[in-house]
Amino acid sequence: MARKLTFEFLRTEAASAGVLAAAAVAALIVANSPLAGDYFALLKSKHALALGPLSLTLSVSDWIKEGLMSLFFLVVGLEIKHEILRGELSDPRKLATPVIAALGGMIGPVVVYLTLSGVLGAPHAGWPIPVATDIAFALGVLALVGRGLPPSLRIFLLTLAIVDDLGAIVLIGALYSGGTDWTMAGAAAGMLAAIALAARLGKMPSPFWIIGFAAIWWCTVLSGLSTSLAAVAFAVIVPLKPRREDHQSPLQEAMHDLHPYNAFLVLPLFAFAKAGVSMAGLGMEQALAPLVIAIALGLFLGKQTGVLGAVWLVTKLRLGERPAGATWLELYGVSLLCGIGFTMSLFIGALAFPGQATDLQTEVKLGVLGGSVLSAIAAAVVLTFARRAKAAVPA
Structure with a gap:
């Protein structure tokens, strides 16, 4: 069952990459068309959600970032829990290489960014931006050019990306949860504990899980904490044990039900809202600003150096092994894929x-898009060459 869920995840993520790319391209086109004014005005417009005496007002951009993206983090949290307890991360023998590679892939971009920040004067606050890998885009590119490559590379990339996402979530929680209203945070924590206890004592029907998640999310928004933390914490309490032997567990059901919406609706909407960069009045000075260069090279150089260097170190110290059947050139191609940091970045x-x-927001988008596109193109070239080189070798 664990392997079936893993490959279902891979297929969905690979298929969604095209939709995600289309949404990003559409955002760029609209942001540079006569509709640009309406596009940016819509994202800034505020809308209220009222439930009786309760009311919450956010901009469309924030509804997407804090609302819809909480579903993204819920799915990520469910995937992490499943992989740790039942999937690839449950086997210590398979953990060392991708986990250490993920750590290297987080350290490398930080080193590159801070180095360039010191040299070029980019804002120090941007150092976490190139840390994360976009699972959907990375797996999508691998699906396009990876036919004939060892299946172990896909599992390696997925495991690395899951650990990478976990690291990004920790950073978000540690760095971006200031100005907290501890009363509302306590209410969210209390509801989370109550739902976890109720789930252990008996079976909870789906509507209770949905209402519980919505209530915890609402309190988290009012508390000032990142909703990503609430979503991942909620994923932790979703039971992994099936209700009946012939049924999937609540966690597996949630993964199965939510993942397509996450891949084909939530992430494309986020891409459409965040990838729009107006080129009007954009000069070379801003296009090559220190922040743009630091983010782009953090993704492109930092990721490949950190991931490949960590794999080399692990194998040299015999703490782990290369993915089965994979060459160093193929691993280099996968390390380049890790530089695609679109959504999380x-x-x-x-x-x-x-x-x-x-x-500044324009420069962030230019840096993320530039580093991600450069990484994707370089990875496609390297992996295509690696595949052809392997095919040319006599059996």
């Missing part, structure tokens, strides 16, 4: 510079 960028001038 844009999300962290919005948190790193909240309410900042438009030019």
Whole structure:
């Protein structure tokens, strides 16, 4: 069952990459068309959600970032829990290489960014932006050019990306949860504990899980904490044990039901809202600003160096092994894929510079798009060459 769920995840993520790319391209087109004014005005417009005496007002951009993206983090949390307890991360023998590679892939971009920040003068606050890998885009590119490559590379990339996401979530919680209303945070924690206890004592029908998640999310927004933390914490309490032997567990059912909506609705909407960059009045000075270069090279150089260097170190110290049947050139191609940081990098960028001038947000988007596109093209070239080189070798 664990392997079946893993490959279902892979297929969905690979298929959604095209939709995600289309949404990003559409955002760029609209942001540079006569509809640009309406596009940016819509994202800034505020809308209220009222439930009796309760009311919450956010901009469309924030409803997507804090609302819809909480479903993204819920799915990520469910995937992490499943992989740790039942999947690839449950086997210590398979853990060392991708986990250490993920850590290297987080350290490398930080080192590159901070180095360039010191040299070029980019804002230090942007250092977490190039840390994360976009699972959907990375797996999508691998699906396009990876036919004939060892299946172990896909599992390696998925495991690495899951650990990478966990690290990004920890960073978000540690860095972007200031100004907390502890009364509302306590209410969210209390409801989370009550639902966890109720789930252990008996079976809870789906509507209770949905209402519970919505209530915890609402309190988290009012508390000022990142909703990503609430979503992952909620995923932790979703039971992994099946209700009956012939049925999936609540966690597996939630993964199965939510993942398509996450992949084909939530992430494309986020991409459409966040990837729109207006080129009007954009000069070379801003296109090559220190922040743009630091983010782009953090993704492109930092990720490949950190991931490949960590794998080399692990194998050299005999702490782990290369993915079965994979060559070093193929691993280099996968390490380049890790430089695709689109979704999570844009999300962290919005948190790193909240309410900042438009030019800083534009530079964040340019840096993320530039580094991600460069990484994707380089990875496609390297993996295509590696596949052809392997095919040319006589059996």
